Amino acid sequence: MSDVEGATGQVIELRLPSRLGYERIAMDTAAALARRMGFADERIDALRTAIGEAVTNAIEHGNQADAAMKVVVVLTVRPDELIISVSDQGRRALELEQTKTRPHIADAFQRADKGGWGIWLMRELMDEVEFTLAPGGGNQVRMVVHLERSPVGDQ
């Protein structure tokens, strides 16, 4: 694939209904793409986790699990990186303050849903993470993973 990509990259767009379970399709699709780009297995696992969290957030919080609302995942393939943007239709806006804090372990254990770790995880796992407003007014998270090719024959 890499010989046909320009500086702007090739774009694959995935539009999903806001129903839990569809985050798995985004994870599988991105993982398959990343594998073809030559990412190492542990980077692919990290990518799966980060996309799973981003899409789950978009489904549950941004779109309030209204199946008629869409989650849009845009995968941009560049020779040296993969850019993943996940946007929702913003039934509930994410407060930017929420995107900066680390969860407190004590608080996290108190929460019955075991939630609250998603954004922290995304920041830990991806090379770049940025929260913005989607063009349509919803929440958008843009994540970048750099492709580090290991030297040929390197174990």
Next chain:
Amino acid sequence: MQIILPSILGYEVVARDAVASLARRCGISPERVEDVKTALCEACTNAIEHGNRSDPQRKVQVLCTVDEQRLVIDVYDEGGLLPMLPHKPVQWTLEQRASLRGMGLMLIVTLTDEVSVVADPDDGTCMRLVFYRNLAEESVSAS
């Protein structure tokens, strides 16, 4: 669920993996998922090469809908050569062929439960692939 791809050969596998992931989750058996993947790849390759004439600016759109009985996959291109579907049952004529090129449509007809083509001179072509869900197997695999 909707996937939009550039008309570049190689990207059909991304659509294939996305749709395979959906198919596995809606009660289609593993062997049948392989048929879904093959048929979808052929349909996307057709759309890229013939429908969109490999113009990367033109998009291929794959729209999947799941209802109680079926997984319906619509593959849209932006116009070009109209595929002519052979009728079922397909007569295999492998020994006469120098290559497998041109076998795509026969494969699609053979592998799908239903297939149809709608062409609009302005909007392009849509090929619909239908696979029946096996709901009994889904309840087994969910337990």
